[in-house]
Amino acid sequence: MGKMFELIHEDKDTNARLGRIKTLHGDIFTPQFLPVGTYAAVKTLSFQDLEDIGAQIILINAYHLILRPGIEIIKSIGGLHNFTGWKRPILTDSGGYQIFSLATFCKVTEENVIFKSHLDGTTYTLSPEDIIRIQRDLDSDIILPLDICTAFPCDKKKAEVEMKITLNWAKRSKEEFQKSVKDCRLIFGIIQGSVYHDLREECIEGLKRIGFSGYAFGGLSVGEPTDLKYGVLKYISPLIPKDTLRYLLGHGTPQQILECVELGIDLFDCVIPTRYGRNGTVFSSEGKLIIRDSIFMKDLRPVDENCNCFTCRNFSRAYLRHLFNVREPLAGRLLSLHNIYFYIQLMKDIQNAIRDNRFLEFKHKFIEAYNKRDAEVNF
């Protein structure tokens, strides 16, 4: 098996880089954004929509599929690609985050994690090895090991204990991966350690000794102040080998993505475009719009004059506002469609800018235009 991540180009002014991931289900150009499809579905969108938009990979959540319909069913069908019809790569989240945030009961030992379903209270006992096999059975292209998502705030002692369990689980996950998962799949390590730089560094060193195709930054945006978050990111990003992937879990806004690409981060997933879409907030090149706001009542312009998505080509702000306010399901769909398109287009633009060594210029222009509306409103 050849190398699955290829670094194509590094920006001359920043740490931003252009790369390509090769998988059984096609290539992924980075920096890239993963729409989130919790229940093997990106809410309100079809896979045809996602292909048309140009999404290259989606995230699907193991935790939710363990609960419903159950892994055995998907395994017997032949995995998620067979089950869903989505032909492109899939990254599965291990469920670590959900077990600790959604489960009504959760007990962690060195050996495994015991939790109760947030849906019906059923008790599950899963080891890190189980979680790897589950993702293999799901036919995942990129696998994440079980980890402990450390809450904020967290004292250093506890953060260290949780980081060390995560590290131990990573080692066992890699061993299970080598034993039972076919080639041509990737597994990432997950970095914990809260806001403590030395713990983060210790975690990374441990993960590097185990060896992964990529390193995911976990336990961020869990309530910590933004300066602490960027402090961690700036500190740890250079510690990740250049020939491996850097993945920021659960981020972010368009501005955050630009800031993080500049630090050398390659992959992002986030519920923001779809959740905001369903809740009536849309992104545009001139900033965020809350579509239900009364100023759009008679506004016949599209959400974004510069956008070529299906929604912007066919619908006005006035009509979208109406659909949202009367709770037509179509509203959530059209707004989600636009938001995902906006994010995917942003990633394409970022890739092109890096290729041409003009990432900084692109970033500054984008941010300036993006903040324009806020500046006008505040004035």
Add this chain to the structure above:
RNA sequence: GUGGGUGUAGCUCAAUCGGAUAGAGCACGAGACUGUGGCUCUCGGGGUUGCGGGUUCAAUCCCCGUCACCCACC
């Protein structure tokens, strides 16, 4: 025409024996949402208590008149 009933926020309704700045839900307005409950939360603007008198220290509440609507009976 007679008798009875009801009038409080845009809507549906609260408000103890007559007691302090007349409340709530929905609607409306403005925000929030970061490895997803199409969930939810936060904040805000809103009132001459139909109108006019009276009693009282004090009236959404009691009394009189009047208007509107509803019901029943001629």
